[in-house]
Amino acid sequence: xxxxxxxxxxxxxxxxxxxxxxxxxxxxxxxxxxxxxxxxxxxxxxxxxxxxxxxxxxxxxxxxxxxxxxxxxxxxxxxxxxxxxxxxxxxxxxxxxxxxxxxxxxxxxxxxxxxxxxxxxxxxxxxxxxxxxxxxxxxxxxxxxxxxxxxxxxxxxxxxxxxxxxxxxxxxxxxxxxxxxxxxxxxxxxxxxxxxxxxxxxxxxxxxxxxxxxxxxxxxxxxxxxxxxxxxxxxxxxxxxxxxxxxxxxxxxxxxxxxxxxxxxxxxxxxxxxxxxxxxxxxxxxxxxxxxxxxxxxxxxxxxxxxxxxxxxxxxxxxxxxxxxxxxxxxxxxxxxxxxxxxxxxxxxxxxxxxxxxxxxxxxxxxxxxxxxxxxxxxxxxxxxxxxxxxxxxxxxxxxxxxxxxxxxxxxxxxxxxxxxxx
Numbered sequence: 001x002x003x004x005x006x007x008x009x010x011x012x013x014x015x016x017x018x019x020x021x022x023x024x025x026x027x028x029x030x031x032x033x034x035x036x037x038x039x040x041x042x043x044x045x046x047x048x049x050x051x052x053x054x055x056x057x058x059x060x061x062x063x064x065x066x067x068x069x070x071x072x073x074x075x076x077x078x079x080x081x082x083x084x085x086x087x088x089x090x091x092x093x094x095x096x097x098x099x100x101x102x103x104x105x106x107x108x109x110x111x112x113x114x115x116x117x118x119x120x121x122x123x124x125x126x127x128x129x130x131x132x133x134x135x136x137x138x139x140x141x142x143x144x145x146x147x148x149x150x151x152x153x154x155x156x157x158x159x160x161x162x163x164x165x166x167x168x169x170x171x172x173x174x175x176x177x178x179x180x181x182x183x184x185x186x187x188x189x190x191x192x193x194x195x196x197x198x199x200x201x202x203x204x205x206x207x208x209x210x211x212x213x214x215x216x217x218x219x220x221x222x223x224x225x226x227x228x229x230x231x232x233x234x235x236x237x238x239x240x241x242x243x244x245x246x247x248x249x250x251x252x253x254x255x256x257x258x259x260x261x262x263x264x265x266x267x268x269x270x271x272x273x274x275x276x277x278x279x280x281x282x283x284x285x286x287x288x289x290x291x292x293x294x295x296x297x298x299x300x301x302x303x304x305x306x307x308x309x310x311x312x313x314x315x316x317x318x319x320x321x322x323x324x325x326x327x328x329x330x331x332x333x334x335x336x337x338x339x340x341x342x343x344x345x346x347x348x349x350x351x352x353x354x355x356x357x358x359x360x361x362x363x364x365x366x367x368x369x370x371x372x373x374x375x376x377x378x379x380x381x382x383x384x385x386x387x388x389x390x391x392x393x394x395x396x397x398x399x400x401x402x403x404x405x406x407x408x409x410x411x412x413x414x415x416x417x418x419x420x421x422x423x
Contacts, residue, residue, distance in 0.1 A: 001097075001101070001103075002100065002101060002104075003056055003060060003101040003102060003104075003105050003277050004060055004149075005101075006056070006097060006098040007057065007060060008108070008310075008315070009053070009093040009094040009095075009098060010053040010054070010056050010057050010092065010093075010098050010140040010151075011048040011383075012035050012059060012074060012092075012093040012310060013050050013053050013054065013055075013087075013093070013095075014091075015050055016046075016416050017048070017050060017086045018048075018086050018087055018089065018091075019033065019035075019048055019049035019050050019082075019083035019086050019095060020034060020037060020039045020040075020048050020050075020086070021033050021035055021036075021037045021082070021085075021086060022034070022082075022299055022346055022350040023032055023085070023089045023349075023350060024089075024313035026346075029220045030343070031061075031345075032344075032345040032352070032378055033415060034083035034352070035083070035086050035341045035346070035350060035352065036049065036080075036082050036083050036353065037078055037080070037082075037352070037353050037367075037370075037371040038047055038076055038077050038078070039051075039262040040074065040113070040374075041076075041367060041370060043224065046073050046335065047073055047076065047127070048083065049084065049086075049087060049096075049099070049390060050083075050087075050095075050246055050389070051073075051084025051104065051297065051304060052074070052077070052098070052099055052416075053095060053098050053099075053146045053381075054072070054086070055070065055073065055081075055102065056063060056098045056101070056102050057189075059102065063306050065420075066105075066106060066109050066111040066212055066273070071106065071111055071113065071312075071366040074103060074106060075103075075113060075327040075359060075363055075364075076358070076360065076367060077099065077358050078288070078353045078355060078360050078368075078371065079096075079099065079100070079358030079359075080205045080288040080291050080293075080349075080353035080357055081288055081293045081321065082292070082352075082357070083095050083096070083097050083099075083287070083303070084096035084206075084351075084352065085292050085320060085350070087341075087348045088146045088318055088319075088320045088321075089260070089320070092182070092232040092310050092316070092318055094318075096293075098205060098343075100203070100206075100310060101174060103204070103205060103206030104123060104208050104399075105206075105207075107206035107207055108204050110387070111358075112206070113363055115205075115362045115363050116205050116207075116290035116359055116360075116362070116363070117128070119201075119205070119359075119362065119422075120195040120201075120205070120207050120210055121200060123202055123207075123214070124199055124210065125196075125212055126195060127195075127196040127217075128162045128165065128166070128195075128196070128197045129162045129197045129201050129202060129216075130163060130166040130220075130300055133368050137415065138170035138338050138350070139165070139168075139192065139193055140160060140164065140165060140168075140174050140175060141160075141174070141175075141178075141190060141192055144162075144175065144178060146178055146188065146189065146190050146192075146304045147188070147189035147190075148189060148190065148191070148192055149189030149191060149225040149227060150191060150221065150225065151226060152189060153187075153225075153226060154187050154188055154189030154225065154226075154227050154286075155186065155187040155188070155227060155228055155312055156181065156187065156227060156228075156229050156230075156231055156232075157188070157189060157190070157191075157222060157225060157227045157230045157231070158174075158177060158178060158188050158189070158190050158231050158232070159190075159191075159198070159230060159231070159232040159237055160180065160190070160193065160195060160232070160234070161197075161198065161231070161232060161233070161234035161236070161392065162198075162201075163196050163204055163234060163392045163393055164234065164238075164264060164392045165195065165232070165293070165397065167392070167396060169396070170305040170392045170395065171352075171357060172416065173233055173392065173395070173416060174233065174420035175355075175414050176260050176416060176423070177231075177233055177259055177415050177416075178190075179419065179423055180263060180266075180272060180415070180418065180419055180423065181231075183272065183422065183423060184266045184271035184272050185271065186266075186271075187249075189225070189227070190233075191221070196214060196217060196218055196221070197214055197238040198214065198218065198234075198236070198241060198325075198341055199211040199213070199214030199215050199218070199238035199244075200236050200238060200239060200240025200244055200289075201236055201238065202214065202381065203240070203297060203358075204358060204359075205358075205359050206343065211240075211244070212248065215240075215244070215245050215248060215250045215252065216344065217255075218241075219245065219250045219252060222252070223254065224250075225312070226383075227254070228253075228254070228255060228258075228259070229254070229255040229257060229262075230254055230256050231257050231258070231259055231261065231262045231414060232256075232257075233258070233259040233376075233390070233391075233392065234391060234392055234393075235258070235287035235288070235290035235294065235390060235391035235393070235394070236289045236357070236391070236393060238256065238257075238258045238289065238290055238294060238325075239290070239293050240288035241256045241293050242294065242296065242297065243293070243294065243295075243297050244257040244297075244298075244331070245295045246296070247297040247299075252329060253314040256360065258290055258325055258328070258390065259323060259390070259414070259415055260292075260325065260328045260332055260390050260414055261328045263332060263418055264328045264331055264332045264335075267332070272418075272422055273277065273422065274335055274336050274337060274418065274421035274422045275337065275420045275421065275422070276337065276420065276422070276423070277337045277338035278336045278337065278338050278339045278415070278417055278420055279338040279339075279420050280338070280339050280340070280386055281339075281340040281342060281383065281384050281385050281386075282333065282339060282340070282341060282342070282384050282385065282387065282388045282412075282417075283328060283341070283343060283344050283355065283379045283382045283386075283387055283388070283395060284330060284333060284341060284343070284347075284387045284388050284389070284414075285325060285344075285349055285351065285379065285387055285388070285398075286329075286354050287326075287354070287391035287394050288351070288354075289357070289387060289391065290324060290329075290390055291319070291321070291324040291348060291349060292349040292351070293323030293324065294318055294322050294324040294325050295321060295322065295323035295324045296323065297319070298317050298318070298319055300312075300314075300316050300317065302314050302316065302372075302389075317362060320349070321349035322347070322349060323379070324348075324349065325347045325366055325390075326347075329390050329414055332414060332418060333388065333414065333417070336417060336418065336421045337421060339417065339421075341415040342357055342382045343382070343420055344378050344379055344381075344382055345378060347377065350356065352371075352374060352378065353371055353375075354371065354373050354389070354391075354393065354394040354397045354398060355367070355368040355369065355370070355371025355372040355374055355375075355397050355401075356368055356394060356396065357393065358402040361393070361397065368396075368397060369400065369401050370396075372376040372397045372398050372400070372401035375387075376397070376398060376401055376402065376409065379409070380407070380409055385409070385410065386409065386410035386411065386413050386416065387409065387410070387412075387413050388411075388413070389410050389411070389412075389413060389414070390413065390414045395411055395412070395413050398411045399411050412415065
């Protein structure tokens with residue numbers, strides 16, 4: 001689809017500003033009422049979901065050009081999907097998809113940011129979006145006896161992801177994931193140094209053609225392996241494999257699971273038994289791409305019936321963020337001996353973003369750090385000793401935001417705590 005295909009959606013916006021806040025029945029106070037980091041930070045309507053769809057209409061009607069200021073507004077967005085969920089609490093319209101199409105239009109017009117172009121060049125030349133991912137002297141899987149799924153038959157593919165492969169501070173999570181699978185007797189394989197980017201981040205930066213190329217390459221590799229299931233600990237990779245690949249016609253019989261879903265399954269089957277105490281009071285952060293953006297894609301083919309009220313033939317079901325991966329991480333945490341889970345004000349589809357998505361971490365690190373700091377304050381207010389998440393981007397963003405502070409607050413990936421209780 002293209003931006004013009006969403007014109008009716010964008011024109012449906014009534015400028016109510018619901019896109020700026022969590023769903024009203026969940027507001028517990030003014031301090032944690034916002035859902036959109038961009039509008040909370042810059043306090044101008046153009047930075048909100050409603051402001052951006054108005055920008056989309058103006059671009060279609062040629063009332064705006066792709067100026068430097070427009071790019072500033074367009075790219076200072078974590079693409080977290082919060083505005084979409086908040087709007088759809090009452091409206092049947094798309095907000096998130098037009099925002100993606102505006103970025104795609106920017107790329108097609110050659111209006112991009114140099115930092116993103118550098119990332120895409122890395123993707124095109126190395127197969128990974130993170131420029132520092134290759135070459136490197138060490139790899140996260142060094143010293144581990146793990147099969148190569150391109151050469152050996154496996155039942156499970158484990159995909160680490162670009163962020164993890166590039167950052168040694170995140171290697172421990174991928175290593176713990178494989179150690180847990182091996183303890184459970186799982187026939188698992190990896191691509192090692194040949195692992196390619198899922199392409200999801202390229203899509204949300206606006207580089208749709210590069211995403212499609214990655215998706216085609218990856219699905220060919222996955223299907224040739226004969227594996228039945230792909231497991232990843234990266235929320236962005238999960239969303240790409242589970243949602244975007246389905247949306248763009250790359251769906252297959254390959255089951256896609258996040259590590260929290262998969263390890264909970266192994267626990268229920270008795271293949272993993274957490275027995276060591278983890279004496280810790282934690283709160284859980286829902287990653288945007290695992291939660292509200294991680295719910296399955298809904299295919300619909302039909303037409304809108306003309307009239308003042310939006311009606312569709314056949315009736316259309318909208319994705320509202322309710323069916324993302326919310327329960328498995330919480331059930332897994334509650335199963336760990338000695339661990340106490342407490343919740344923040346904004347959870348599930350109403351969760352505040354970590355700040356690392358949408359290219360903001362690369363193009364405006366101060367905004368990313370500000371967003372992470374807001375969430376850390378919300379987490380600390382629960383009385384928890386640590387914040388647990390289920391995405392390397394979130395973990396890295398929160399950890400970086402804590403550096404240089406005197407805060408003793410800890411940040412963990414959910415797999416780290418499961419490994420502590422099980423291995």
